Amino acid sequence: MIFLLFLSLYTFWVVWAALCLANNYARARRMGVPIVLLPISTMNILWIVIQHPAISLLERFFGPSNLTRYGSRDWHFRDRAQAHIKFGDVWALVTPGEIWLNVVDPDAIVDIFQRRTQFLRPVELYQMLNVFGMNVSTVNSIEWKRHRKIISAPFNELANNIAWAESLKQAREMLRGWVQEGSNGNIGLHRDTRTATLNVLAATGFNRSYNFHETRTSEQHGESYRVALFTLMDNSLFMQLVPKAILSSLFAPASWKQIGRAAEVFKEYMLNLLHQEKQLLSEGKAGASHLTSSLLRASEEYSHEKQTGNGKAKGLTINELLGNIYLINLAGHDTTSNTLAYSIAHLTLCPDVQDWISEEVHAIFGDSPSETWEYEATFKQLKRPLAVMYETLRMFPPIMAFPKSTKGQQQSLEVNGSAMMVPPNVYVVPSLLAVQSHTTHWGEDALVWKPSRWIDENNELVLPRKGTYLPWSDGAQNCPGKKFSQVTFVAAIASLFQFHRVQALCADGESKEHLEARLRKIINETAHGVLLRMKDADSLRLSWRRV
Numbered sequence: 347m348i349f350l351l352f353l354s355l356y357t358f359w360v361v362w363a364a365l366c367l368a369n370n371y372a373r374a375r376r377m378g379v380p381i382v383l384l385p386i387s388t389m390n391i392l393w394i395v396i397q398h399p400a401i402s403l404l405e406r407f408f409g410p411s412n413l414t415r416y417g418s419r420d421w422h423f424r425d426r427a428q429a430h431i432k433f434g435d436v437w438a439l440v441t442p443g444e445i446w447l448n449v450v451d452p453d454a455i456v457d458i459f460q461r462r463t464q465f466l467r468p469v470e471l472y473q474m475l476n477v478f479g480m481n482v483s484t485v486n487s488i489e490w491k492r493h494r495k496i497i498s499a500p501f502n503e504l505a506n507n508i509a510w511a512e513s514l515k516q517a518r519e520m521l522r523g524w525v526q527e528g529s530n531g532n533i534g535l536h537r538d539t540r541t542a543t544l545n546v547l548a549a550t551g552f553n554r555s556y557n558f559h560e561t562r563t564s565e566q567h568g569e570s571y572r573v574a575l576f577t578l579m580d581n582s583l584f585m586q587l588v589p590k591a592i593l594s595s596l597f598a599p600a601s602w603k604q605i606g607r608a609a610e611v612f613k614e615y616m617l618n619l620l621h622q623e624k625q626l627l628s629e630g631k632a633g634a635s636h637l638t639s640s641l642l643r644a645s646e647e648y649s650h651e652k653q654t655g656n657g658k659a660k661g662l663t664i665n666e667l668l669g670n671i672y673l674i675n676l677a678g679h680d681t682t683s684n685t686l687a688y689s690i691a692h693l694t695l696c697p698d699v700q701d702w703i704s705e706e707v708h709a710i711f712g713d714s715p716s717e718t719w720e721y722e723a724t725f726k727q728l729k730r731p732l733a734v735m736y737e738t739l740r741m742f743p744p745i746m747a748f749p750k751s752t753k754g755q756q757q758s759l760e761v762n763g764s765a766m767m768v769p770p771n772v773y774v775v776p777s778l779l780a781v782q783s784h785t786t787h788w789g790e791d792a793l794v795w796k797p798s799r800w801i802d803e804n805n806e807l808v809l810p811r812k813g814t815y816l817p818w819s820d821g822a823q824n825c826p827g828k829k830f831s832q833v834t835f836v837a838a839i840a841s842l843f844q845f846h847r848v849q850a851l852c853a854d855g856e857s858k859e860h861l862e863a864r865l866r867k868i869i870n871e872t873a874h875g876v877l878l879r880m881k882d883a884d885s886l887r888l889s890w891r892r893v
């Protein structure tokens with residue numbers, strides 16, 4: 347009986363999926379672009395859960411297919427520009443649930459970003475960020491303006507200045523630990539860059555300057571907001587599937603309860619901070635000079651402005667404030683820490699680039715210790731560390747594609763000079779990773795990590811053609827933390843390589859060639875989370891020495 351029930355449900359599902367696929371295929375054909383069909387929606391929850399073992403099995407028994415090539419969350423990374431080189435500047439991935447129109451023509455990409463109200467951010471894809479409340483990434487396009495105006499306020503030169511000093515301090519302490527590891531080399535690259543960037547965010551976000559080594563040790567246990575944040579970040583996909591109430595329920599398994607508890611700890615910490623700041627504001631005091639207090643002040647000012655303007659008061663509610671603080675924490679540190687980890691891994695393969703960075707650092711600071719480095723006078727001069735960041739983000743951007751949606755209306759789009767009509771409810775995807783690794787724009791060595799490509803013969807940073815480089819996104823909805831991340835990254839890299847060099851350590855009996863191949867494999871094996879990152883960066887054994 348049960349078997350028959352399952353069989354009928356399964357048959358119904360297969361017929362339904364086939365009908366939906368046929369319908370989407372007919373809609374996609376009207377665009378006149380190359381089409382790749384997938385029998386299952388890439389947003390199907392069951393598929394999201396089982397896709398990695400399923401793809402390995404399918405590949406093993408039946409060889410590569412469209413499903414194994416384009417069916418996983420990280421297909422953009424594995425494919426880079428190959429699909430576009432094969433199908434052209436625009437092609438459609440058609441599934442029973444969605445049509446994904448992938449675009450790599452730079453002019454079309456710029457156009458899509460500029461038409462924010464026609465190619466809308468599909469907030470339904472960002473729901474996992476709604477752990478504490480709606481935020482700038484999850485509200486609709488009308489509400490977005492209010493959120494964006496308020497959350498942009500704290501991203502100013504004061505914050506960058508604090509980020510600079512704190513990044514130098516964290517890098518110094520991190521390096522001290524790495525040098526002490528000596529010939530052992532088990533430094534925990536991802537864990538440490540993550541600790542350092544979260545400490546930078548804490549200093550800028552709530553005026554808390556943590557000691558790198560104390561926080562690194564305490565992160566392995568305890569109930570700090572930091573441990574809570576890591577737990578939430580590592581489980582954000584899972585939290586999309588299981589509501590918070592169930593995670594904290596009496597009958598939930600211990601590992602689920604831990605995630606539920608992390609949400610409570612983070613919320614309590616942030617609420618406390620907000621209440622303290624609110625109190626200061628209500629007493630007419632200036633409040634602290636950190637990101638969270640500026641956010642609160644900006645929200646109150648916005649609401650006051652609107653009250654005196656047209657009578658409609660609306661800053662951010664407490665839940666929205668919490669939602670945005672969580673988003674800033676989430677968006678703000680793993681992005682930079684992954685970029686640092688990828689860069690250091692590449693630098694171990696390129697000792698000449700380490701010398702190249704050090705040469706510039708010495709030309710600017712000589713042997714002065716980084717405690718004396720000033721932000722305003724020197725950040726702009728440090729072009730080589732920034733070139734390293736640009737190059738890493740060209741090949742390893744934390745967010746690999748930015749889907750936009752036509753929602754209920756068809757939209758015209760010009761690709762390579764030809765106009766096409768995109769039907770309603772199609773995801774239009776500027777293919778970030780594809781355009782950033784396309785030989786047409788980056789030359790035959792597009793897949794080679796080469797920071798020097800970013801500095802021209804006049805020692806100026808190269809400005810790529812518009813629409814060919816956008817790791818921080820583009821248009822009004824771009825990343826508000828762009829400069830903040832650059833300041834953090836440049837300070838860390840300049841300080842690490844002023845006097846030191848890094849090299850990867852061979853395992854027992856391992857040849858240099860094998861070590862290099864192993865390193866490249868680690869760099870190219872990704873974890874399947876929300877952001878692109880190395881799966882196994884912590885397994886790298888790196889030795890740091892003073893030169």
Ligand code: HEM
Nearest residue numbers: 482483677678681682745817818819823825826827830831
């Ligand atoms: C290497 C570093 C970083 C990269 C590559 C990066 C990239 C991005 C991208 C691509 C988006 C747009 C996402 C989309 O439209 O779907 C974004 C949004 C955002 N980023 Fe960053 N980011 C970085 C660092 C930071 C930092 C350090 C902060 C804050 C401290 C930050 C805060 C945000 C916020 C709040 C948004 C949402 C903006 C909105 O929706 O209007 N990011 N980031």
